[in-house]
Amino acid sequence: MIESDAFVQALQGMGVDFFTGVPDSILGGIIAELMDRRLYTPAVREDEAVGMAAGAYMAGKIPAVLMQNSGLGTSLNTLISLNQIYRQPCILIVSWRGQGGKDAPEHLVMGEVMPQFLDTMKIPHRVLTEKTAVEDFKWVAETFMKQRMPVALVITKGVVKGLHP
Amino acid sequence: MRPEEGTLISRAQAIAALLELLTDQPVIICNGFPSREAHKIADRPTHFYMIGSMGNAAAIALGVALAKPHKQVVTFDGDGNVLMGMGTLATVGALKPKNFIHVVFDNEVYGTTGNQPTISNVVPLEKVAKAAGYVNVERVLDRDDLVYEFKDMLKKDGPSMLLIKVNEFAEDAGRVLHGPPDMTKRFMQAIEG
Numbered sequence: 387m388i389e390s391d392a393f394v395q396a397l398q399g400m401g402v403d404f405f406t407g408v409p410d411s412i413l414g415g416i417i418a419e420l421m422d423r424r425l426y427t428p429a430v431r432e433d434e435a436v437g438m439a440a441g442a443y444m445a446g447k448i449p450a451v452l453m454q455n456s457g458l459g460t461s462l463n464t465l466i467s468l469n470q471i472y473r474q475p476c477i478l479i480v481s482w483r484g485q486g487g488k489d490a491p492e493h494l495v496m497g498e499v500m501p502q503f504l505d506t507m508k509i510p511h512r513v514l515t516e517k518t519a520v521e522d523f524k525w526v527a528e529t530f531m532k533q534r535m536p537v538a539l540v541i542t543k544g545v546v547k548g549l550h551p
Numbered sequence: 552m553r554p555e556e557g558t559l560i561s562r563a564q565a566i567a568a569l570l571e572l573l574t575d576q577p578v579i580i581c582n583g584f585p586s587r588e589a590h591k592i593a594d595r596p597t598h599f600y601m602i603g604s605m606g607n608a609a610a611i612a613l614g615v616a617l618a619k620p621h622k623q624v625v626t627f628d629g630d631g632n633v634l635m636g637m638g639t640l641a642t643v644g645a646l647k648p649k650n651f652i653h654v655v656f657d658n659e660v661y662g663t664t665g666n667q668p669t670i671s672n673v674v675p676l677e678k679v680a681k682a683a684g685y686v687n688v689e690r691v692l693d694r695d696d697l698v699y700e701f702k703d704m705l706k707k708d709g710p711s712m713l714l715i716k717v718n719e720f721a722e723d724a725g726r727v728l729h730g731p732p733d734m735t736k737r738f739m740q741a742i743e744g
Contacts, residue, residue, distance in 0.1 A: 404614075404617075404618060406614075427617060427646065428642075429610075429642060430638035430639070430641055430642050431636075431638050433604075433606070433607060433610075433636075434607070434610040434636065434638055434639050434642060435610075436607075436610075437604065437607035437610030437611045437613075437614065437636075437639075438610050438611070438613050438614035438617070438642075439614060440607075440611050440614060441579070441610065441611040441612060441613060441614020441615040441616075441617075441618065442614040442615070442617065442618040443614075444599070444611075444614075444615060444735060444738055444739050444742070445577075445614065445615045445618035445619045445739075445742060446618060446619075446739075446743065447618045449614075463603070463604060463605075464604045464607055466603075467602070467603025467604045468601075468603060468604035468607060468611075471602070471603060471731045472731040472732060472734065472735045473731070473732040473735055474735055
């Protein structure tokens with residue numbers, strides 16, 4: 387399991403210096419760590435978070451937006467009619483609720499279609515694993531710099547240490 | 552007809568008056584007629600014209616304001632836009648960025664799609680902003696008050712909202728001519744430092 391502080395450290399190591407989002411239990415440890423470091427600006431909706439990240443990017447920051455995968459639905463229009471049209475990149479840290487059909491009913495549909503959904507939205511994505519973490523972060527940084535588009539790092543349950551062990 | 556309708560200024564007149572008072576402040580302008588009109592009245596590299604992502608103007612401006620706390624950041628917004636992204640009033644009210652000025656042109660209609668009514672005729676958006684935690688909030692009906700209050704807001708710590716009641720008139724402004732990726736680059740360079 388990846389420690390939350392190591393996860394945040396890796397993002398900061400890539401130059402990420404603006405963090406916003408809407409919480410999920412899978413992301414609880416990461417958000418607690420970001421709040422400890424006074425780096426986190428909470429948003430009330432995921433499309434707002436993506437909009438704030440776009441503003442921060444244009445003001446010289448490298449932004450990351452944390453959300454559960456349901457938030458991809460909420461922020462869809464912003465991701466395509468702002469980020470993609472204007473070529474404004476951001477790093478999406480997306481928790482994969484409903485993966486493998488084992489979750490509360492509200493997560494099952496998005497949990498099943500999320501990879502295809504990201505493909506359809508032309509958002510490059512990769513699932514973080516402990517074994518490949520170094521390459522995963524490197525891929526995120528390179529994709530961000532090269533494509534100038536949103537890129538998603540998907541976090542599955544139990545890969546990054548949460549609030550409740 | 553509303554009692555004040557015959558005397559209200561147009562949004563384009565309001566934009567012209569505001570831009571006379573602004574110099575090099577970043578201005579994030581919502582999609583629809585506000586961007587087209589501002590682009591026609593005075594096209595400055597410090598303007599970020601939105602063509603999509605309705606409801607997100609204030610969020611984008613907030614991101615700029617948080618990243619550049621020593622620069623005054625202005626957003627030109629509309630009543631339909633504010634209603635769509637109303638949660639952002641709460642985020643701004645909670646975070647209280649001192650350098651954030653939110654101008655709302657309130658004509659009570661969705662202009663670009665054919666003047667369908669919004670609900671801002673019965674929901675006073677500046678009161679919502681005040682309740683959410685905006686520090687300075689003013690509602691103005693004419694050009695003189697607009698100029699007086701906006702000058703005042705430029706001198707004060709925010710977050711501030713200036714709600715300007717405007718009529719439904721839309722300037723024959725055409726679409727914004729810059730390509731979106733060029734607007735991103737131009738705006739980024741203009742607000743650097």
